[in-house]
Amino acid sequence: MEYATLSNGVKIPMLMYGVYQVTKEECERCVLDALEVGYRGIDTAQSYFNEEExxxxxxxxxxxxxxxxxxxxxxxxxxxxxxxxxSVLESLDKLQTDYVDLFLLHQPFGDAYGAWRALEELYEAGKLRAIGISNYYVDRMVEFASFNRIRPMVTQMETHIYNQQKNLKEYADKYAITMEAWAPFAEGRNGAFQDETIVNIGKKYGKTAAQVMLRWNIQRGVIVLPKSVHKERMAENLDIFDFRLSDEDMNKIAALDKQTSSFFSHQDPAMVEWFVQMVEERKQRQDSSKEKKNW
Ligand SMILES: NC(=O)c1ccc[n+]([C@@H]2O[C@H](COP(=O)([O-])OP(=O)(O)OC[C@H]3O[C@@H](n4cnc5c(N)ncnc54)[C@H](OP(=O)(O)O)[C@@H]3O)[C@@H](O)[C@H]2O)c1
Known part of the structure; x- marks a missing residue:
C-alpha cells in the first residue's frame, strides 16, 4: 500500500474500498472480504445507509x-x-467508533458553511481526524477553501479516464487539498473497461484495464476508491503496487479526457432542483413520522 499525507500530517491510504450501492444485506460480508484481502480504508456515507454494517x-x-x-x-x-x-455523532454510534478518520460534506448545496463549523468543532475535539468536501467543482472548492477558518484537507470528486479533473487537481495542489477519485472506473460507463488504449497498455504490464485505471490516478497523486462486491475483483483492484506506468503511457491516458461527467453535472439547475426536492421530501417524511410518534 502507498500512502499520502494530508495537510494536517494525517497519513491516508492511496486506495480504499468504496461501499456506495453495496446493499445493507451484502455490506458486512463485502467489508469483511475487503479487509481480509488487505484493504485498510473504507469509504461510506450517511446516504449509503450502510454505516451500521x-x-x-x-x-x-x-x-x-x-x-x-x-x-x-x-x-x-x-x-x-x-x-x-x-448527525455526525449518530454516524459515530452506527460505525461503533469514537472517531472517524475523515468526514466529508457530501454535496455543495444548502447550509454547507453551518455544517462545516460543526465539522471544524468535531475535528478540534478529536472526534474527526480530518475533514473535507465532495462534489465541489473547482470554483466552489477555491471559495470554500478561502472563506473558512479550517481549510478542507480532502476533496472527493468524480475522477476517471474520461473525466480527469485536471483543473481541479491543479487547484487542489495549490491549496494543499488532497484529491480523491470517486467512480475511478466511471462505473464502467462509456465502455471504460474495454477502452482499447487502456486494455493495450495493460497487456504491456500484464495488468487488467481496471488495474491500469487505478494505477494511473495513483501515479498522478489522486487517491482511488474502487467498489466491487466480488472478492476476486477486490483483490485484483488492490494488486497495483508492483508496477509503474511509463510517462508515455501516462500521456496516452491523459489524452482520453472528455472533460465531461459520466453521470450528471452539479452545475445543472435541473439537478440542483432534484436535490432540493429530495431533501424536502425526506424532511416531510421525517416530520410526519415525528407527528405519528406524538399521537
Ligand atoms: N462522493 C460522492 O458523491 C460519491 C459518488 C459515487 C461514489 N463515491 C465513492 O466512490 C466509490 C466508487 O465509485 P462507484 O462505486 O460509483 O464506481 P466504480 O468504483 O467506478 O465502479 C464500480 C463498478 O465497477 C465494477 N468493477 C469493480 N472492479 C472491477 C473489475 N476489477 N473488473 C470489472 N468490473 C469491476 C463493479 O462491479 P461489481 O461490484 O459487480 O464487481 C461496479 O459495477 C463508491 O463506492 C463510493 O465510496 C462517492
Missing part, C-alpha cells in the same frame, strides 16, 4: 481500529450547524 464488519474483522482509515460523509438534509453535529 461497515461498523459491524470492522469490529468483527479483528483488524485493529487504528489500522483502518474510515471515511463517512454528511448528507445535505443534515446541513446547518446543529443538525450536522448531531
Amino acid at each position: 461497515v461498523g459491524r464488519a470492522i469490529k468483527k474483522s479483528g483488524v485493529p481500529r487504528e489500522e483502518v482509515f474510515l471515511t463517512s460523509k454528511v448528507w445535505i438534509e443534515h446541513y446547518g450547524y446543529e443538525e450536522c453535529k448531531q
